[in-house]
Amino acid sequence: MVKAELAPARDNQTNRESIYDKGIVSDPLPRPNLLITTDVVDPGSIRALSRYARVFSSTVLDEASLSQLLPSIDILLVFFWPSFLTLENLSRMSNLRLIQSILAGVNHIPFAQLDKKVVVCSNAGAYSDEVAEYAWSLLLSAAKRIVDFHNAVKTDQWTLRRTLGGREVTIMEEKTLGILGYGGIGSAVARIGKGFMVKIYAFSRKPVREKGVRSFQGDKGLLRVLAQSDAVMVSLPLTKFTNKFIGAFELAMMKKDAILVNIARGELVDETALYEHLKTNPEFRYATDVWWYREGKESLKTVNPFFELSNFIGTPHVSGPSGLATGKPVRFAVANVIRFLRGLKPKNVVDPAEYLVTDRQEY
Amino acid sequence: MVKAELAPARDNQTNRESIYDKGIVSDPLPRPNLLITTDVVDPGSIRALSRYARVFSSTVLDEASLSQLLPSIDILLVFFWPSFLTLENLSRMSNLRLIQSILAGVNHIPFAQLDKKVVVCSNAGAYSDEVAEYAWSLLLSAAKRIVDFHNAVKTDQWTLRRTLGGREVTIMEEKTLGILGYGGIGSAVARIGKGFMVKIYAFSRKPVREKGVRSFQGDKGLLRVLAQSDAVMVSLPLTKFTNKFIGAFELAMMKKDAILVNIARGELVDETALYEHLKTNPEFRYATDVWWYREGKESLKTVNPFFELSNFIGTPHVSGPSGLATGKPVRFAVANVIRFLRGLKPKNVVDPAEYLVTDRQEY
Known part of the structure; x- marks a missing residue:
């Protein structure tokens, strides 16, 4: 599982010291676990997130490791909704507290299957x-x-x-x-x-x-x-x-x-x-x-x-991707996750009640 | 020839009184002759011009009448350069003093064949x-x-x-x-x-x-x-x-x-x-x-x-015509002719030297 972590200085459970911790004087609490389910997030953004969370990427994990990891994940950073996050897998994510979308809209999120405590943030404004x-x-x-x-x-x-x-x-x-x-x-x-x-x-x-x-x-x-x-x-x-x-x-x-x-x-x-x-x-x-x-x-x-x-x-449908190519949507989404990690109220929190439809649509 | 004149109240040489003269207290001098060579000029504009000039339209004149008229024409209001204004006909227009283009550009005007006294005005800005x-x-x-x-x-x-x-x-x-x-x-x-x-x-x-x-x-x-x-x-x-x-x-x-x-x-x-x-x-x-x-x-x-x-x-080539459809270019060109008729310096006077090319291009 360690190899899947994206912080260049490995930050597994036995060695919590990483180059990204050096600016932090004390870090008594275990940091939240963040799973990124897309490869559109740039290394700079991953480094920034690693200061506040243990960062994992589903794109480099095998199925077994991913399955083992899911119950410990606190935060999801998603682009399209990933196919491995089936209803069954989602139901095992009892720690989940935040889903941040890199897509502007959130109609791809399976709201009906989410626990009430999960905060979902759109990426409105980023594009x-x-x-x-x-x-x-x-x-x-x-x-x-x-x-x-x-x-x-x-x-x-x-x-x-x-x-x-x-x-x-x-x-x-x-x-x-x-x-x-x-x-x-x-x-x-x-x-x-x-x-x-x-x-x-x-x-x-x-x-x-x-x-x-x-x-x-x-x-x-x-x-x-x-x-x-x-x-x-x-x-x-x-x-x-x-x-x-x-x-x-x-x-x-x-x-x-x-x-x-x-x-x-x-x-x-x-x-x-x-x-x-x-x-x-x-x-x-x-x-x-x-x-x-x-x-x-x-x-x-x-x-x-x-x-x-x-x-x-x-x-x-090239208008959104043309915005994505600027890097701005990833920066917006990452900055919002960092707000949450720093204990601030994240922006673009959506009302799940507006998205509870039986035939959920992707993208 | 009288029937070709466009002022609704006929204003021929024997009856200089027209409804458009009523606001003018005295009008001792014969008014200049203006020939319009296109049908894009609206009746309101023709009425306005008729206050200052005797207005003729080539589109309603037969060839013989037109030929007879040309030597007396002082002003030409043109859209595309009219085919009847051959070099021979143009050479007979010894009275010509002003050519106003309704097209924005004037590269359709035969500068090489014009007398030096003829002022040529583009319609820059109208579109x-x-x-x-x-x-x-x-x-x-x-x-x-x-x-x-x-x-x-x-x-x-x-x-x-x-x-x-x-x-x-x-x-x-x-x-x-x-x-x-x-x-x-x-x-x-x-x-x-x-x-x-x-x-x-x-x-x-x-x-x-x-x-x-x-x-x-x-x-x-x-x-x-x-x-x-x-x-x-x-x-x-x-x-x-x-x-x-x-x-x-x-x-x-x-x-x-x-x-x-x-x-x-x-x-x-x-x-x-x-x-x-x-x-x-x-x-x-x-x-x-x-x-x-x-x-x-x-x-x-x-x-x-x-x-x-x-x-x-x-x-x-629809950008110019889309402007023409608003009526603005005709209004601009007509207003400039009226400036000239009122003795004011017309706008958009071009330098003929810049347009003296051997292979003149139309439109």
């Missing part, structure tokens, strides 16, 4: 700037019909019209951008929107008090945002309350030529209602980086043939 | 906000590889990789955006860039004194902008000095994974040098809305097969 950039790239691609135009020229379906009307293209300036869910991503989308001189309508649980942002709450607020926005950005977490948040009714409330962008989770939008809406309203556009679930996992295979429609843009 | 929005949509589409990703998913060439690196996607935050040509479009691109928290390097003839913008001039300045920028936006006018402004040498100076965006004129970039560069540097990306000239006219047909490359995005 905000990168995902907001991506969100604007989807919004503008749809507004200017970049994919459609590029493919039309590519396949010789376009003759340069010397007096093209130009009305196919949506100008965002002075238009209204509705943002559903005004967390880290939503507010970063709004910040970027100021440069484009759009009006920002924010729909959120708590009122937003921010210059240049109109704040809406509740069902009536949602309807006003949907009806008055020229583009709507979905940046909500996927919970049991937000599943199929945008259905046939909500789509019908929107402007006929509105643009809907989803950079949160596919399941927030009702797939078949969306398909029907896109088909009957060719001026309406949907641009997404996130996909619906099949057998509990996000899948690029859809029930409806979206790619036959020129008012659909779909990319293969 | 700035709309083209800057479009420019950002091209930049972000290239940065996030939207077209490439969409088409890959569409053609089943993408399997959702659950631990995608995300490094294929360029994050713009904290990166450097070089802007070549800091006029109306360039400065609007910079304004939007602030929301994305990019560093702005402006290359221009005159120094730019603007908060958050680093200003560069001359050959050395250009090289620094090219070498240090993660993305370069071309927003220069096409003149005899800027033809093939970006060639093999300039491309070689840029970062291997840089993004080059062209929303100005195709000819600013050397076509074959660009193709070779894109082919040998798959991380380099080019996104354009503007195309090279064939027989004096912009054409979507290229010598090199750009659409075979996944690091090329091309749209069929």
Whole structure:
């Protein structure tokens, strides 16, 4: 088991002195055991965590050692939910007190199987700037019909019209951008929107008090945002309350030529209602980086043939990974685990009641 | 000829009283003759012009009437250069004093055939906000590889990789955006860039004194902008000095994974040098809305097969037309003609010497 520990100076039970302890004057209590279930955590972060915890990695442990270790684990640092953490294995983790997600959302966590004492932290905010950039790239691609135009020229379906009307293209300036869910991503989308001189309508649980942002709450607020926005950005977490948040009714409330962008989770939008809406309203556009679930996992295979429609843009969930590549999400998650280890209240604690769904979805 | 005049109340030589004169106390001098050679000018603008000039439209005149009219025309308001204004016809326009373009650029004007007394005005600035929005949509589409990703998913060439690196996607935050040509479009691109928290390097003839913008001039300045920028936006006018402004040498100076965006004129970039560069540097990306000239006219047909490359995005020159659709460019051009008619110095007067090229290009 010792070989699986990641602190370069080994810190097993018989030799608790490590180079990372040197700055600590006294360390009378045994340090908590932390299991990292992904290889995306960098050595620097592992060293930082090792000052406060005994750090193990599931990626270098064999099945038997891992099984033996689980009951002693206090903290889990996860990316995707690891397949070895079956319900049976999870039930043996009686010491577990904290699960920190490196993914922004936590809809991959099996809340129904967790003891009440387990605190679950999302990684909200860690990807905000990168995902907001991506969100604007989807919004503008749809507004200017970049994919459609590029493919039309590519396949010789376009003759340069010397007096093209130009009305196919949506100008965002002075238009209204509705943002559903005004967390880290939503507010970063709004910040970027100021440069484009759009009006920002924010729909959120708590009122937003921010210059240049109109704040809406509740069902009536949602309807006003949907009806008055020229583009709507979905940046909500996927919970049991937000599943199929945008259905046939909500789509019908929107402007006929509105643009809907989803950079949160596919399941927030009702797939078949969306398909029907896109088909009957060719001026309406949907641009997404996130996909619906099949057998509990996000899948690029859809029930409806979206790619036959020129008012659909779909990319293969790269907005989050592009943020991950910056190293920021790992640093955010690790810093939050360290807060917990130092006895401080961790950030981004989620309410398990919102995620208790029977058909849990991964990623 | 009278029927061709566009002022609803006829204002021919025998009856100079029109509803538009009512606000003018005295009008002893004959008003100048203005010929509009396009149908994009709205009735409201024509009424406004009719207060100061006798307004004719070539689109409703037969050939004989038009030919008879030309020697008396003082002012031309043009969109594309009209085919009836051959060199022979132009040589008969001895009264001509002003040509106002509704297109932003004036590289379609036959400067070599114009008398020195003719003032030519571009429509710089009239499309700035709309083209800057479009420019950002091209930049972000290239940065996030939207077209490439969409088409890959569409053609089943993408399997959702659950631990995608995300490094294929360029994050713009904290990166450097070089802007070549800091006029109306360039400065609007910079304004939007602030929301994305990019560093702005402006290359221009005159120094730019603007908060958050680093200003560069001359050959050395250009090289620094090219070498240090993660993305370069071309927003220069096409003149005899800027033809093939970006060639093999300039491309070689840029970062291997840089993004080059062209929303100005195709000819600013050397076509074959660009193709070779894109082919040998798959991380380099080019996104354009503007195309090279064939027989004096912009054409979507290229010598090199750009659409075979996944690091090329091309749209069929819709950025300007999208601005035209707002009505703003016509209002700008008309307001400038009215300045001239009121005896004020018109804006956007261009230096003919910069446009005296043997192979004049249209559009």
